[in-house]
Amino acid sequence: MNALLSSALHASAALVLVLLNGVVLVFMLRRMIGRMHLRRGGLHAGPGGVIQTAADVLKLLSKEGTRPGGVNRWVYAIAPMAVFVPSLVAYAALPFSETLRITRLDTGLLFTFAVLSVVPLGVIAGSLASASNRALIGAMRVVARQLACSVPLLLSVLPVVMITGTLDLGDIVNYQTGLWSGAFPRWFAIPLLPSLAIFTTAALCGLDRTVFDIHGIEPGPESGLAGEYSAMRFGLLCISEFGNVFVISALAVTVFFGGWTLPFVPLDLQSSIGPVVFLIKTYTLVFLFLWTRSVLPRVRTDQLMDLGWKWLIPLSIVWIMLVGLVVKASLPGTVV
């Protein structure tokens, strides 16, 4: 198979994965919210509420896309793509198992973060093109929030890089196989609990997913960019945000919870069930994120800035220094 065909296949596999993943997440959220909100109607449309999700998808696909007057046509049309494509590309380096991954990158961890940090660019471009002050204020908030959260998010995984000495997500997972003193899995979640705490807090702030359909009718201008978009352009924005929830959860699983590996399970068995284990772990985290997010009130923008810049970043820097000292003292030679 030539290289071009192979990469085209990989890319389309990733696209299918992202789109299907969006549908699965909507289904999950509908069921969860249906139970939490006493809105059980959605659970009964078809077996387990499958038809509800199908209707959601069909609606987005079949709606007429309207474009408000006075917008900058080109930027308006490109912006949803500029938001969607990075969250699609972010799947590239995620290792679903030892062998199953779209591409193997030496700097996988850095690559995923770098790609995700492009998203705010599309958001701000779309809001400027929308020519609406509401969209602008909303987008400014989204961008400010993303900045305040993605810096501590990146800092929180640095201790893992310092210990493993690699940015390759696969190698980070391999480092976590086996057991500590025969009882505890060698997951970084245990020794690096503060890192996990910072990661979770920053991720919760960064992921603004309350309820899927509330997105468009927020009381404040928080809906941001999406306010002036309709039909599948709106759908792209939504899928991208869902995709980001998945990517962040997958990163947490890879970095802190041993990725596709399972403790107490023989290695040859692990390679065959790897992707399933990885998906189960990731969806569990996604569930926890969405669950937490849906019961919490919205934090005001300046409070969130305070949390990000004044607490999470200093805390992670102090923690990085502590871990650095321990690593240097106990494992001389592993850190260059």
Place this chain on the structure above:
Amino acid sequence: MSPRAAEHVEHTATGRMVFDVGSQHPSTHGLLRLAIETDGEEIVSAEACLGFLHRGIEKLGEHRRYHQLPTLMDRGDYLSGIHGELASALAVERLRGIEVPPKAHWLRSLLGEINRIASHMAWYGTFGRDAGVTSHFFYSMRDREALLDILEAVTGQRMTFNYVRPGGVIADLTVVAESKIRRFLRTFDAHLDEHQTFLGGNELLQKRLRGVGVIDRDSAMSLGLTGANLRASGVPYDVRRDRPYAAYSELEFGIPIGTTGDAMDRYLVRIEEMRQAARIVRQCIEGLPEGAVMAKLPKALRPREGETYACVESPRGELGVHLVADGSETPRRFHYRAPSLFAIAALEQMLPGTLLADAALLVGSVDIVPGEVER
């Protein structure tokens, strides 16, 4: 220069932006348009633009018989119809000198308090939505549904009841309705604790509500605020206790007051009011006297010349009706004092200086119903 800007950006020129919140906007709780001028995220000025829901209730009242006034009042504050009906009925009774049977008094208090909880539940649900929470809304609607069910069983309607009339009330409590009330009371206190834990007990929400939208005692009084908005500022004024009507002089209840007058106090006062209202409902259902529910009255009421003012404590404050009679079958002047109108004035005063993110929250915290503001 806004006080929040950092020092080194002092010389950056910032333009002002005008936001129109409403009139078709979920957080304006009806049809209310707020023209908000902002400097960045900070609100510089706010102006409430009224008139989207004006139906001429006061003018219509001058062409209706006295019996028909409660029907109009239902459409004013549509979340607490019983209170509007009661205020107009009290005014007519006072003008004409009608003796209301004791059981009707008790039923008015009973239904009034059930309606108060239902109204506060609608406020609680939408207020949390303004703060960005969704889950609690469906639980508040669960409780409100039980209350509307009771009101429907007694009056036949869910919102525009037409139940309280000059001379009494139109229907007695049925056995079914009574058992529904008892069933509701069995679970309500526990449900209220659940609500309080979920929304008010949340530290993130408390951080957003404390110290925001403060109205001090003096400005609350000079603005003419009443109800929970006034009591949150520390003034223990409650029409039910200070100018008793219906059966309230025989009932026991507490009047919660706040200390600082911020959004958190207004929230807590309303939650406690629901608890006290449930207490009153319990007393009413136990102490309900026997007898008729409607006084014997002629088909057309013709009060002699004169005027009167009657007020009740609606969920939003002092709801008053001023009637001027000229001896004919219809009033010459019919005025409706709507507590929400004064709350909007307070809103215009407290919005400047706060952040745009808090605008929706503050609109929710004063609990306005545009239906009664514009009549």
